[in-house]
Amino acid sequence: MVNTEIVLIDRPPDDRTSVSTQLLHHLWEALPFGIAQIDTDHRIVFTNDKFDEITGRADGEHLADRLDRVRPADQLALDKAVRTVLAGDDVEIELSMTRPHLGVRRCSAVLSTLVGRSGYGTTGALLCLTDITHQARQRDEILHLAMHDDLTKCLNRPAVLDALAAACADDTGVAVIFIDLDEFKAVNDTYGHAAGDSLLVSIADRLRQSTRNASIGRLGGDEFLVIARNVPSPEHAEHLGRRLARAVRRPLHLCGTIRPSASVGVAWSADPHADPSALVARADAAMYQAKRRRHAHVTVG
Template identity: 45%
Template sequence: MRLTRLFTLASAVLALLVCGMLGRLLWGEWEHYRAAGTGHHTLQLMQRAMVAAEKLSYERGPVNAVLGDHLPADPARHARLLRARADTDLALAQLRQDLAADAGPATALAPLYDALGAARLTVDQLAALPPAERTPERLDAAIERMFQLVPLALNAVTSYTRASEQVYPRIARILMKARLTVELREFAGRLGSALTVPLAAPRPLTEADHQRLQFLRGRIEQLRQLIKIPSSDIDSEPRVLAAVARMDEVYFAAGQRLVAEVEQASRAGRAYGMDTGQFAQRYVPCMAPILALRDVLLQEAQTQALQDYEAARHELVLALLVGAAILLALTLLLAIVRRRVVVPLLRATRAVVRLGNGDFSMPPSGARRDDEIGDMLRALATLRANSMDRQRLEQERVRLIEELRLRADTDYLTGILNRRAFTAAGNLRLRGARDQGESLAVILFDVDHFKSVNDSYGHDAGDQVLIRIAEVVRDSLRDGEIVARYGGEEFVVMPTYCGLEAAHALAERLREAISREPLTLSDGHILRVTASFGVAVAHGPHAALDDLFHAADLALYRAKRNGRNRVEQQA
């Protein structure tokens, strides 16, 4: 196939691919924009469900007050119950209306309405009985029916909650915490309702009552800690921090204290000093900060969702503009390439192929042309000459790099590793020790009274001492054991993976080898030098090389302080 035809075919394929890619990109941006709009509505729907659940929980307070009322009944308590029921009905009506507007399954609320009607009927029938006939069993049954309403309200929008989290993964953690606040409010209400029967009877709390209160407190504290665990940037917002602090101050201080007072009165055999209605009037307001925290979280979620919606709209517009620009640029580029590159390139194909195959035996012909192809051929000729030179220079560079690497890792005086190379090797071995669950030891030692050697015999003698000690230690070590000059007259040894006892034995062997090895100076003097050793071992996932060196250095200091020419290990 000729190059012109190949270029035409390639241009068509490229245009199709670019159009397909742009179409896929634009479709994805459109879907994201559409999903962002619907997802913002689902957030509002979820908020409606949480409000309905909160109203159902709030209704239990007046219910408890009415069930614990005496005859004649208090009209104010009955009026509060009617207002609470009206608020609940309004919240459920709004939720049902939103579900219908969203073409959602409004029938999902049917089980809730049935259960709510049955629970209210049970409460009304029980409240109409004389107090003596309101047995604990009947009271528990009525309260339990009220407990079952909140999960039904939340389950009605569970699918919407998941949809919101999928559309807005960035705020999924915020939604989770908002759901946790609803659960916290529910269990806080259950904690107060657990005292309805004892307060209404009145009778002391049974052991089962105390156990139930302890269970509810544990669940409440668990939800509290889950809410306070930092999981996103929202947790550092001043509004959220203030709402959490207010919840701790009001409910977890005053509200929990009120429940504890009832428990203490029961254990002491004292009168409670309040009935269910009075308890509800004091306890229910303490739960308001929990709902305030929920509202703050939902407001932040709505704000971020709106920001995501606006960002999706801007990205859609930007994608449209970029797509149009890409298509225009592609058309112009193909026209320019065909006119100024493809046609002249046909004449230079053979030279390019020859040079592309690495055949530098013949220089490209036609280098005298006064156009772009001529410039390319002249460049290829220059490239041919430079490639041969570059090959020679590359070989020399590799040799010099290897030589520099060796010098960078070696101590110039003793020929052993220097501190930098030892640190790199030590960190590598420490990672291996952590991976294999082994212990890693470090032996740090320096020459005793080295300054006096320099002062008495000169620095050349001191250098000979260091060189000879390095030779003695290196000859005494086995394969895999590392020795390096750590600085001045200080040396460091890292054995293979071993414990403290084996490292101590190795240090003792090195100490003896140094002390018994005489050194003859160039002027004939014979010196016997000793060294002090510090041994340290580290193991476990948190082991660090700096900490290991520090422990060995402390042990070395003890060795010098205790008389030198000895081995001390980490405490």
């Protein structure tokens, strides 16, 4: 008969706590994104190495010290997000920061509220920071392609109409300038479609060079729409339309020298409740009135 005595030896509580702490530390360091824990006074409680790597800061007592490279345009959003999460609501934002030798980096920041053991009362927050610069660039490129005409790089029809709607809502004076090239079909027939494409590209460049802070759109074919903000009067809008018509008429070397021309119609409004479609229709009607005169004149509708 064999007697067996089993003796269980417990580790001291502090040893178990130490093992748990080390495990948690290794887990946090293994995460592919940065983590910072702050208290209700915005003081740093903990950061992992990835957070320090992304921010380029490994010192500083407060969160603001670690995120002092956030660009000014995003600083207000960050401050608001921190206030919101410490008030008990989780937040997700994007922000940009400038890193020496790395340039501007785009980051996703997810802020989560930390509460006490009873489940009540905010004790601080966790901030998870991910460098999404590459993804953001891809997203911006896709968005740019979706909003722009492949040939002229102008805004496409939906995008320029969206720009008009925003201008109508925000500004005190909006000029809508409808431009239709004269005899564009003759250029295609005489010189070929490649020459016609070159003409459209040149006209788009001239419109951009002749305006400041305006949205240039190609509606299709040989039609362009220019949306100019902060235009104080119909007279100023007409003046801009005439300037664009003169820019279009400059001689162009394209399989020989040609002198393009355009019929231009202008509509203006200072009504924040103006119907964008109605403004385009007015500019379109004014353009056709100019075209019927067989001149590259500007007509205000």
